[in-house]
Amino acid sequence: MAAAEVPVPSESFTQIKEQKLKPGDQEKEKEKGGVQRMGAQECAVEAEFCQLLDAGPQKNQPELPLSVPVESDRRILTLQTLHLTSQDVHLQGLGWLSGPHSEGFPVMMPQAESFGPLPSVLWLEQEPQPSLQHCVAISIPEELCPPEELERTQFHLVWEGVPVAEEDPELMPDLGEGTALMKLEDGEKDQVLPEGGPEKEGEERYLFVEVAPADEGNDEIVLTISHLNLEEQQDQPNQTSATKAAATKPPRKAKGKPRTFQCDVCLFTSSKFSTFNRHKKIHNDERAHLCHLCLKAFRTVTLLRNHVNTHTGTRPYKCGDCDMAFVTSGELVRHRRYKHTYEKPFKCSLCKYASVEASKLKRHIRSHTGERPFQCYQCTYASKDTYKLKRHMRTHSGEKPxxxxxxxxRFTQSGTLKIHVAQKHGENVPKHVCPHCATVIARKSDLRVHLRNLHSHSPMEIKCRYCPAVFHERYALIQHQRTHKNEKKFKCKQCDYACKQERYLTAHMFTHTGEKPFSCLDCNKHFRQKQQLMVHLRKYHDPSFIPNVHLCLKCGKHFSRRSNLQRHRKKCDPEHEELATSVKGRAVQKKPTVEKGPGWDNDTAGQESNTWKEAQYPEELALGHHSGDCAARSESQDEGLTCEMIFNMMDK
DNA sequence: TGGTTATTCGCCCTCTGCTGGGGTCGA
DNA sequence: ATCGACCCCAGCAGAGGGCGAATAACCA
Structure with a gap:
């Protein structure tokens, strides 16, 4: 059955009697035998509410300097059980409240979308028929725990003797008898205020959920939800451990039931004195077992032995499938799960993730919840685990280890160094070839950028700048536009002339029409092209114009054209023909040069620069005034310059 | 009570992916 | 000379794997 089909408890079958008990009422309730906060045989067994499937006791409980919580007010909820078969209520989509209890006490908490007037569902009672169970819905008053906070609430339960269902004995922790202690974790406690007034800062907040059967023959049970006031115990003077152990018994302990032992330093409780006594040792610094090699002290012989093994390299538990060996069998088991059996018992209920260790699942869950408990104190960054925060802190410290x-x-991360070494100093570095265009890219991440930029499909049509073709991929567009590169698509209808740009064809057409639209204002000379006019103006009307002078180094003779100089040198200095060629090579530059000949000086060199600028901006020059003799002559035409050559010259 | 097992925390690592600056090249 | 495109590269963070060690729970 899908999660959506889970029967949602409704008000119609749930009777909630909520009342604030007066002191006398509490006594009455006790007399009924239904409400006991601490069970006699077992006590203080904790269970973590856990969508995370994080079974087992919580080790990291906040340490409290007191022993026993004392309730300050109480609420009684009477709830009618709902008879359902286990098949009716599929657990998928529901979180489990799991923890140690022997009787089996699975408590399911609904997901956020299930929040309503009845924010939680408890499986409590098992019928004689194994498949029939009682489903009890409880509603926790909003002032105790707002529904929006319930999902993130962590519960600690202490169970009081009501027969309970056993869904999965392996998952069901040993709760024994007791009451249910529901603890609000740090994130919630601030928002849950006791009725008596605002909570004191830093005070831990607990809610007791106590479960008891109602009248016999009735399907009802009684749940009591109580606030706990920890202050009273905090104010008690310190006692010896033994006295404290005795003092840890419940304040309203039932007759004939064994007491529990609660640690006065932390929340640890145990019904066994031996366990309790052993636990106490972790709070004192008594370390009687010394390592003879480094003098480090340990509390137990086992710890010492494990430590000595790190000196000696003794690892008794060897993996049968590889060369690894470990100090403890548990490490070996875990290793085998990681490396050989791939057994991953901890499965995420929200995705397919599974892990070998519970802590990994817990960490994984944070990627679903977005929880970031580790806050950087220097910026707004918060991390999901301690290592990332530590790594982040290097961005503040500048450390590059x-x-x-x-x-x-030096690098901040090992991975960055590894890539650096591979790319800069490695041999046979694997390259990443683009499957679409065979481009070779060093890094996979850069290939991804390449694919995104060039090969991703664009919903918009990208038009070719030369033709009407349209494309949805940039790479295809670029390849297509390259086909236009040397294309002479502008053809003269009257001759074979063809060119790449329309402006060349326009100028060419004047050769057929005989038009000469560009006129020299000084000498009334006409030209077909604007650029020819520019050359004319420079040569004959610009007083600063210095013609190119090609000098023969052998005899000192000047030539105005390079070709004439070359012809001359073949006769004058055939041995240095190569030199002449070399001189020619230097003379050919993108920018028109004035070769230094007789009469050259630095002043004229500056003028050359101006002349070049004018040639670049012919419009400005054409508008300007010029004077001087005009030996009207279109030398550029004489030298056989084409429209294209001139335009190109102007472009440069 | 001591030894063993199970659980949990913490640390470090790798892999992965994104981002932005720099260098190169062609238009 | 300028500009845009593209690859190279380092910085940075997310996610998960693996293991050492401490401690609680269990058992003989």
Whole structure:
């Protein structure tokens, strides 16, 4: 059955009697035998509410300087049980409240979407028929625990003797008898205020959920939800451990039931004195067992032995499938799960993730919840685990612990160093080839960027700048536009002339029409092209114009054209023909040059620069005034310059 | 009571992916 | 000379794997 089909408890079958008990009422309730906060045989067994399937006792409980919580007010909830078969209520989508109890006391908490007037569902009682169970819905008053906070609430339960269902004996912790202690964790406690007034800062807050059967023959049970006031015990003077152990018994302990022992330093409780006594040792610094090699002290012989093994390298538990060996059998088992059996008992209820260790699942869950408990104190960054915060702190400290052994470059992360070494100093570095265009890219992440930029499908049509073609992929567009590169698509209808740009064709067409639209204002010379006019103006009307002078180094003779100089040198200095060629090579530059000949000086060199600028901006020059003799002559035409050559010259 | 087992925490690691600056190249 | 495209590279963070060690629980 799908989660959506889980029968949601409703008000119609749930009777909730909520009342604040007066002191006398409490006594009456006790007389009924239904409400006991601490059971006699077992006590203080904790269970963590856990969508996380984080079974087992919580080790990291906040340490409290007192022993026993004292309730300050109480609420009685009477709830009618709902008879359901286990098949009716599929557990999928529901969180489990799991913890140690022997009788079996699975408590399911609904997901957030299930929050309503009845925010939680408890499986409590087992019928004679194994498949028939009682489903009890409880509603926790909002002032005790707002529904929106319930999902993140962590519960600690102490069970009081009501027969309970056993869904999965392996999952069901040993609760024994007692009451249910529901603890609000740090994130919630601030928002749950006792009725008596605002909670004191830093005070731990607990809610007791106590479960008891109602009248015989009735399907009802009684739940009591209580606030706990820890202050009273905090104020008690310190006692000896033994006295404290005795003092840890419940304040309203039932007759004939064994007491429990609660640690006065932390929340640890145990019904066995031996266990309790052993636990106490962790709070004192008595370390009687010394390592003879390093003098380090340990509390137990086992710890000492394990430590000595780290000196000697003794690892008795060897893996049969590899060369690994471990100090303890547990480490070996875990290793085998990681490396050989791949058994992953801890499964995420929200995705397919499973892990070998519970702590890994817990960490994984944070990627679903977004919880970031580890806050950087220097910026707003918060991390999901301690290591990431530690790594992040390097961005503040500037620490770069990883150094390249070859070039001594330093890096903040080992992975960055590894990539650096592979790319800079490695041999046969694997490259990443783009499957679409065979581009070779060093890094996979960069290939991803390449794919995103060039090969991703664009919903918008990208038009070719030269033709009407449209594309949805940039790479295809670029490849297509390259086909236009040397294309002479502008063809003259009257001759074979063809060119790449329309402006060349326009200029060419004047050769057929005989038009010469560009006129020199000084000498009334006409030109077909604007650029020809520019050359004319420079040569004949610009007083600063210095013609190119090609000098023969052998005889000192000047030539105005390079070709004439070359012809001359073949006769004058055939041995240095190569030199002439070399001189020619230097003379050919993108920018028109004035070769230094007789009469050259630095002043004219500056003028050359101006002349070049004017040639770049012919419009400005054409508008300007110029004077001087005009030996009207279109030398550029004489030299056979094409439209394209001139335009190109102007472009440069 | 001591030894063993199970649980939990903490640390470090790798792999992965994103981001932005720098260098190169072609238009 | 300028600009845009693209690859290279380091920085940074997310996620998960693996293991050492401490401690609680269990058992003989």
């Amino acid at each position: 990883y150094e390249c052994p070859t070039c001594h470059a």
